[in-house]
Amino acid sequence: MSAVADTHAQDHHHGPAKGISRWLLTTNHKDIGSMYLIFSFAMFLLGGSMAMVIRAELFQPGLQIVEPEFFNQMTTMHGLIMVFGAVMPAFVGLANWMLPLMVGAPDMALPRMNNWSFWLLPCAFLILVSTLFMQGGAPNFGWTFYAPLSTTYGPPSTTFFIFAVHIMGVSSIMGAINVIATILNMRAPGMTLMKMPLFVWTWLITAFLLIAVMPVLAGVVTMMLMDIHFGTSFFDAAGGGDPVLFQHVFWFFGHPEVYIMILPAFGAISHIVAAFSRKPLFGYASMVYAVGAIAVLSFVVWAHHMFTVGMPLAGQLFFMYATLLIAVPTGVKVFNWVTTMFRGSLSFEAPMLFAVAFIILFTIGGFSGLMLAIAPADFQYHDTYFVVAHFHYVLVPGAIFGIFASAYFWLPKWTGHMYDETLAKTHFWLSFIGMNLAFFPMHFLGLAGMPRRIPDYALQFTDFNMISSIGAFMFGATQLLFLFIVVKCARGGEKAPAKPWDGAEGLEWTVPSPAPYHTFSTPPEVK
Amino acid sequence: MADNQTQTYYVPEQSKWPIVATVGLGVTLYGVASIMVNGKQGDSTTGAWIMFLVGSLIMAYMLFGWFGAVIKESREGLYSPQMDRSFRWGMSWFIFSEVMFFAAFFGALFYVRVLAVPWLGGEGDKGSSNMLWEGFQATWPLVNNPDPQAYPGPSSLIGPWGLPLINTILLVTSSFTVTIAHHAMKADNRAKVKLWLGATIALAVVFMFVQSYEYLHAYRDLDLTLQSGIYGSTFFMLTGFHGAHVFLGTLMLFIMLLRIRKGHFTGDNHFGFEAAAWYWHFVDVVWLGLFVFVYII
Numbered sequence: 001m002s003a004v005a006d007t008h009a010q011d012h013h014h015g016p017a018k019g020i021s022r023w024l025l026t027t028n029h030k031d032i033g034s035m036y037l038i039f040s041f042a043m044f045l046l047g048g049s050m051a052m053v054i055r056a057e058l059f060q061p062g063l064q065i066v067e068p069e070f071f072n073q074m075t076t077m078h079g080l081i082m083v084f085g086a087v088m089p090a091f092v093g094l095a096n097w098m099l100p101l102m103v104g105a106p107d108m109a110l111p112r113m114n115n116w117s118f119w120l121l122p123c124a125f126l127i128l129v130s131t132l133f134m135q136g137g138a139p140n141f142g143w144t145f146y147a148p149l150s151t152t153y154g155p156p157s158t159t160f161f162i163f164a165v166h167i168m169g170v171s172s173i174m175g176a177i178n179v180i181a182t183i184l185n186m187r188a189p190g191m192t193l194m195k196m197p198l199f200v201w202t203w204l205i206t207a208f209l210l211i212a213v214m215p216v217l218a219g220v221v222t223m224m225l226m227d228i229h230f231g232t233s234f235f236d237a238a239g240g241g242d243p244v245l246f247q248h249v250f251w252f253f254g255h256p257e258v259y260i261m262i263l264p265a266f267g268a269i270s271h272i273v274a275a276f277s278r279k280p281l282f283g284y285a286s287m288v289y290a291v292g293a294i295a296v297l298s299f300v301v302w303a304h305h306m307f308t309v310g311m312p313l314a315g316q317l318f319f320m321y322a323t324l325l326i327a328v329p330t331g332v333k334v335f336n337w338v339t340t341m342f343r344g345s346l347s348f349e350a351p352m353l354f355a356v357a358f359i360i361l362f363t364i365g366g367f368s369g370l371m372l373a374i375a376p377a378d379f380q381y382h383d384t385y386f387v388v389a390h391f392h393y394v395l396v397p398g399a400i401f402g403i404f405a406s407a408y409f410w411l412p413k414w415t416g417h418m419y420d421e422t423l424a425k426t427h428f429w430l431s432f433i434g435m436n437l438a439f440f441p442m443h444f445l446g447l448a449g450m451p452r453r454i455p456d457y458a459l460q461f462t463d464f465n466m467i468s469s470i471g472a473f474m475f476g477a478t479q480l481l482f483l484f485i486v487v488k489c490a491r492g493g494e495k496a497p498a499k500p501w502d503g504a505e506g507l508e509w510t511v512p513s514p515a516p517y518h519t520f521s522t523p524p525e526v527k
Numbered sequence: 528m529a530d531n532q533t534q535t536y537y538v539p540e541q542s543k544w545p546i547v548a549t550v551g552l553g554v555t556l557y558g559v560a561s562i563m564v565n566g567k568q569g570d571s572t573t574g575a576w577i578m579f580l581v582g583s584l585i586m587a588y589m590l591f592g593w594f595g596a597v598i599k600e601s602r603e604g605l606y607s608p609q610m611d612r613s614f615r616w617g618m619s620w621f622i623f624s625e626v627m628f629f630a631a632f633f634g635a636l637f638y639v640r641v642l643a644v645p646w647l648g649g650e651g652d653k654g655s656s657n658m659l660w661e662g663f664q665a666t667w668p669l670v671n672n673p674d675p676q677a678y679p680g681p682s683s684l685i686g687p688w689g690l691p692l693i694n695t696i697l698l699v700t701s702s703f704t705v706t707i708a709h710h711a712m713k714a715d716n717r718a719k720v721k722l723w724l725g726a727t728i729a730l731a732v733v734f735m736f737v738q739s740y741e742y743l744h745a746y747r748d749l750d751l752t753l754q755s756g757i758y759g760s761t762f763f764m765l766t767g768f769h770g771a772h773v774f775l776g777t778l779m780l781f782i783m784l785l786r787i788r789k790g791h792f793t794g795d796n797h798f799g800f801e802a803a804a805w806y807w808h809f810v811d812v813v814w815l816g817l818f819v820f821v822y823i824i
Contacts, residue, residue, distance in 0.1 A: 017541060025541035107538045109613040112593070116545035123553040127560075159564045163556040170552070173624050181616040185609060186536070215624045219631025223764070229563045230753050232760035234635060237659065239678035240669045240757035242643035249631055312651065521535060 015517050024119075027111035028517065029096045032118050034414070036093025037407075039121060041483070043085030044400075046129070048476050050078040055438075055472040057455050058465050071455035072140035073132065079143025083261065084168050085125050087395065090403045091264040092117075092175050095203050098410065099179065101508035101515060102197045104188030104524045109181035117175040124167035131157035131164075142453055144254070147235035147246035151227045158228065162221045169214045176210035179203055188507070190526035194285065197506050201288050202267030205295045209256045209263075212299075217253040220246065244309050251302035259298045262362075262394065263291060265402025266333060269355050271506070272409050273337050276352035277344025278503035283336040290329035290336075297326050307378045316375045323373035327366065334363055345503075350424035354405035357397055357432055365393030368443065383453075386446025392439045396475075397432075404431070404482070409504075411489050412496030416514030419489040427485060430478040437471025537605045544593040551589050555582030598799070602791070611798055618802040622809050625772070629813055632768065636761045636820065640667050644757070647673055672756035681751035681759060687822035690741045694734055695818050698773075701730035702811040705780070705804050715794035717787065724784050727807070731777040738770050765821055769813050776810045779803035 016022045016031065023035060053074045057065045066074070096114065100107055108114045131138040136155035139145065150158055183204045187196070196204075223246075226232040233239025235246045266287075274281040281287065303311060303319040311319075337359050348356070368390040372378050381387060404427075411419050441464035446452075450461045457465065499509040507526070511519050558579030565572045600606065645651070648665025660673035672678040685691065704727040711719035742763075745751040753763050783800045786792065792800055 021541065024546045025543055027539050027542060106536050110617060111538055112542045112545055113617075115542070116548050119546055119549040120552065123549050127553070127557060156564050156568065159560045160557070163560045167552065167556065173621075177617050177620045177624075180620055181613045184616055185612045211620050211624045212627050215628035216631040219628055219635075223632075223635065225563075226753070226760070226764065229567065232753050232764070233672075233678055233757050234760050234764075236678075237643075237647060238674035239672050239755075239760070240639065240644055240647065241760065242639065242647075245635055245638055245643060248638060249635060252631075252634070518538075 026115055027107070029100050029108045029111065029114065030414075030515065030517065032108075032114050033093045033096030033098075035118050036089045036096055036121075039118070040086050040088075040090035040093060043081050043089070043125065045479065045483075047078050047081035047086055048479060050074045050081070051472060052476050054078065055469040058457070059469040060466070061457050061459055061462055063456055066455070068455045069137065069140060072142075072453065073138040075453050076139045076142055076145075077128075077132065080128065080139075081125070082395075083143060083257070084165075085121070085128075087261045087399045087403070088172065089121055091203075091206070091261070091399075092172075094199075094264065094268065094403070094406050094410075095175075095179055097414065098508060099182055099200060099203060100186070101413075101511065101519060102200050102506055103183060103186055103191060104507050104520045104526065105182060105186035106518065106521050106523075108178050109186055110178050113174050114178050117171045117178065120167050120171035120174075124164045124171065127160055127167070128164040131155075131160050134160070144250060145224070146250070147224060147227065147243050151224055151235055154228070159225065162225050165221050166218055169218045172210050172214045176207035176214075179207040180211070183207075188520070188523040188526050194288070195526065197267075198270040198281065198284070198287055199264065199267035202263040202270075202291050205291050206260050206263045209260050209295055209298065213253040213256045213260075216249060217257075220249040220253065223249070244306070247306045247309060248303065251305045252299075254305065255302040256295075256298040258391075258394070259294060261399045262402070263294070265358070265399050265406075266291060268402055268406040268409070269337065269358050270340075271504070272351045272355040272405050273340050273359075275409070275501045275504040276347055276349065276355070277341045278346075279340055279344045280505075281336070282339040282342075283332070286332055287336055290332040293329040294326060297322060297329070301326065304373055304375075304378070307375045308382045320373055320375045324370065327370055330366055334359060334366075349408070349421060349501075350419070350428055351405045351409040351501075353425065353428045353432075354401045354408065357428070358401045358405065361397030361401070361436075362394060365390060365395075365398060368393060381446060383451055384446035385442040385450045385452055388452050389439050389442035389446055392442070396435050396439065401431075404428075407486070409501070410508075411486065412500040413508060413511075413513050413515055415490045415493075416496055416512075417489050417493035418496050418500060419485055419493065423481065423485045423488075427478060427481050430481070431475055434471050434473075434475030434478055438468050438475055439471070441465075441468045441471075536607060537600070537610055539600070542593075542596070544589055544596065547585060548589045548593065551582055551585030553582070554578055555586055558582050598786070598791070601796075601799075611796075614798055614802070618805060622805060625809060626813075629765075629768070629816075632761070632765050633816065633820065636765065639757050639761065644669055667758075669756055669758045678754065678756040679750065681745075681749050681755045683749045684751065684758075685741060685745060685749065685822070687818065690737055690744075691818060691822045694737050694741075695814065697730050697734045697737070698811050698814045701727045701734070702808055704730065705807050709801065709804050712787075712792065712797050712800060713794050720787055721784065724780060724787065728777060728780050728784065731773060731780065735770065735773060735777070738766070738773075762821060765817055769810070769817055772810050772813070776803070776807045779806060 016028070017025070023031065026032060053066060054071065057063070057071055096108065099105075134155075134157040136157060138157055139150070139155065139161045141149035141154055145154075145161075183196070183200055223232070223234040227234055227236065233241040235241050235243045237243065270281050270287060301319055301323045303315060304323045307316055307319075341356075346352070368386070372381055372387065372390055408419060408424055411417075445461055445464050445468075448461065450457055496513040498512050500513065507520075507524060508515075510524070558575050558577075558581075561575035562572050562579060565575055644667060645665045647660070648663055650665065663673045664671065668684050670680040670684070672680050704723045708720050708723035708727060711717075711723060751759050751762065753759055780803050783803050786799065
C-alpha cells in the first residue's frame with residue numbers, strides 16, 4: 001500500500017479553535033476521538049475505584065467496610081460503567097482517531113452527529129452516577145438488571161438508570177452509523193474492501209453489531225419501564241408474562257455486546273503483531289472471514305448465559321453447540337497471530353508486550369468460556385466466581401490490554417512524541433502481574449463454589465480472596481502510572497517520526513506525527 | 528470509493544447544535560424520569576414537568592436549527608454526490624436500527640405466545656410452572672390471566688376484520704400514493720407531487736384517527752388495557768410504538784410538503800423527500816407484521 005499524503009490545511013480549514021469551544025462545538029474527528037479516549041479513561045478510573053471497594057470488602061470474610069446493600073450497588077455500577085463508559089467509548093475513540101486516517105478520509109462521514117454521539121455519553125453517565133445519591137440508592141441488581149429484581153424490587157432510581165441506558169444507546173447507534181458510513185463511503189480511491197486494514201474491517205462489523213443490538217437493549221429497558229410504571233406484565237407471570245423473557249431479550253443484546261467489546265481489539269492487535277514481527281499479517285482474508293463468522297454466530301448463542309434458568313433440552317443442546325462453534329473462527333485468529341510472529345523479526349516494545357499478553361491471556365479466557373459453554377458443566381459453574389474469572393480474562397487482558405496496546409502504538413501519531421518506553425514496560429509488567437494475581441485465583445474460588453455478587457464468604461475462601469484483592473489493588477494503582485505516561489508523552493519527549501515503528505503499514509503512517517488537524521482533504525491514491 | 532472525487536467532501540465548521548441537542552435530550556429525559564418517579568411516590572411533579580417542557584423546547588429549537596442548517600448547506604450546493612451517499616447510508620442504517628427495535632417486541636410476542644404461556648398452562652417438560660396457578664388454561668389471545676386479581680383480563684378483543692383491516696388498507700394505499708409522489712418528483716412534476724404527497728398525509732391522519740378511536744374503544748368498552756395481562760401489554764406496546772412512528776413519519780412527510788411548497792428539491796436532488804418516503808415504507812411494513820401477528824393470528 002503506498003499513498004500520497006495531503007498534509008497541508010485546505011483553504012477554509014483552520015487549526016483548532018481556542019478555549020472550551022474547541023471541545024464543545026468541534027466537528028473534528030481527532031478532537032472527538034481524544035474526548036472519547038479521555039472520557040473513557042475517566043470512567044475506567046471511576047469504575048475501577050468501585051472495583052477497589054469490592055475487593056477491599058472481599059479482602060477478608062465477614063462484613064468490614066460497606067453494607068451489603070451498598071456492595072450490590074458497587075458491583076452493578078462497576079459493571080455498567082466499565083462496559084458502557086470505559087471499554088465501548090475507548091474503542092469509539094480509537095475509531096474516531098484512526099478510521100479516517102486509515103481509509104484516507106478528511107473526517108468522519110457525518111461530523112456534527114459525531115460530536116453529538118460523544119456529548120451524549122457524559123450526559124448519560126451524569127444521570128447514571130447521580131443515582132448513587134438518590135433516595136434508595138443506585139441500581140443494585142447487577143449490570144445484567146434481571147427482572148423482577150430490577151422491576152418489582154428495584155430502587156426508585158431504576159427509572160433514571162433506564163433513561164441513562166436509552167441515551168447511551170442513542171449515542172452508540174449514531175456512532176455506529178457514522179462508522180459504517182465512513183467506511184463504506186469515504187475510502188480513498190483504490191482501497192477496495194479486501195484492501196482495508198483489519199482495524200477498519202473489525203470496526204465495520206462491530207458497528208453492524210451495535211446497530212443490530214443496541215435497539216434491542218432499548219426495547220428491553222422500555223419493557224422494564226412499562227412494567228414499573230404502567231402496569232404491563234411482560235416480566236410478571238401473574239399476567240401471563242415471564243421473567244425469563246427478560247433474560248432472552250437482554251442476552252440477545254448482551255452476547256453480541258461482548259463481541260462489540262472485543263472485535264476492535266482483534267483488529268488493533270492484528271496491526272500491532274504484524275508491525276513488531278516485521279512481517280505482513282498471516283492470513284488476512286481468513287481474518288476477515290473469521291470476524292464475520294464470529295459476528296454471525298454471536299446472534300445465535302445468547303441463551304448459553306441462562307442454561308440454569310430452565311430450558312428445553314433441545315434449546316440447551318442448540319445453544320451449547322452453537323457456542324462451541326465460535327471457538328473455530330476464534331482459533332483461526334489466534335493461530336494467524338501466532339503464525340504472523342513465527343520466524344518474524346520480533347521486538348518487544350510496549351504495544352507488542354500488551355499484544356502478546358493479549359493473545360495468551362485472551363486464549364485462557366476463551367478456554368474458560370468453552371468450559372462454561374458446556375451446559376451440564378455450566379450447572380456447576382453458573383453464578384460462581386468462575387464466571388467472574390472468565391469474563392475478566394476476556395475483558396481485562398482482552399479488551400483493555402487491546403486498548404493499552406493501541407494507545408502505545410498510536411500515541412506517537414497522536415502527540416508527536418515518543419512515550420517513555422521504560423515506564424510503559426513497567427506499566428505492562430505491573431498490569432500483567434496484578435491482573436493475573438487478581439483474576440486467576442477466582443477460577444479456583446468459583447470451582448470450589450464461591451458465589452458471585454456477595455460481600456461475605458465462607459472461611460475456606462479467604463486465602464485466594466486475599467491474593468485476588470492484592471492483585472486488584474496492584475492493577476488499579478498501576479493505571480495511575482498509565483495516566484502519568486500519557487500526560488508526559490502529550491507534553492513532550494523525543495520527537496516521533498511519521499512512522500515510528502519500522503514494521504508498521506498503512507495510510508496513517510504517511511501523515512506527519514502529530515497528525516495535522518486536517519488530513520486527507522484530497523483523498524490519497526491507494527494502489 | 529473511486530468515483531465522484533472531483534468535489535471535496537464537505538466537512539462542516541464548528542457547530543453548536545450537537546451540544547444543544549445533548550442538553551435538550553438530557554433535560555427532557557431527566558424530566559420524564561422525574562415525572563414518573565415522583566408520581567409513583569406521590570411527590571409533586573411540577574418541577575419535573577417544567578424540566579420536561581424546557582427540555583422539549585430546547586429539542587424543538589435544536590431540530591429547527593440543525594435541520595435548517597443542513598437544508599441551507601444543501602441548497603447552497605455544498606454537498607457532493609459522495610455526501611449524498613453518506614446521507615443514504617445513514618438513513619438506511621437508522622431504519623435498520625428501528626427494525627431491530629421492533630424486532631425486540633415481536634420477539635417478546637412470539638416467545639410469550641409460543642413458549643411461555645403454554646408452559647404456564649402445563650405443556651411440555653416445563654409444566655412445573657403450572658403449579659404456580661393451578662387450573663390456569665393457556666389460550667391465545669390470553670383473556671384469563673394466571674392471576675386475575677392482579678391482572679384482570681379483557682372482556683373482549685379487537686377483531687382483525689373491522690378497523691384494523693381499514694387501517695391496513697389506508698396504510699398500504701399511502702405507500703402507493705407516496706411512491707406516485709416520488710415518481711412525480713423525479714419527473715419534476717411539482718403539482719402532482721403536492722397532490723399525491725398531500726393524499727399520503729391525509730391517509731396517515733385518517734389512520735391515526737382510526738387508531739385512536741380503536742384505543743378508546745379498547746379502554747372504554749373492552750377492558751383491554753396495558754394492565755390486562757400479557758395480551759394487552761404486547762398489543763399496546765407494538766401498536767403504540769407503531770403509532771408513534773406513524774406520527775413521526777407523518778411529521779416528516781408534512782415537512783417535506785412544506786419544503787416542496789417553498790420550492791425546495793429538484794428532480795435529481797431530493798434525498799430529504801426520499802428519506803421520508805423510505806421511512807414511510809418502513810412504517811407500512813411494520814404495520815403489515817402487526818396486522819398478521821397481532822390481529823389475525
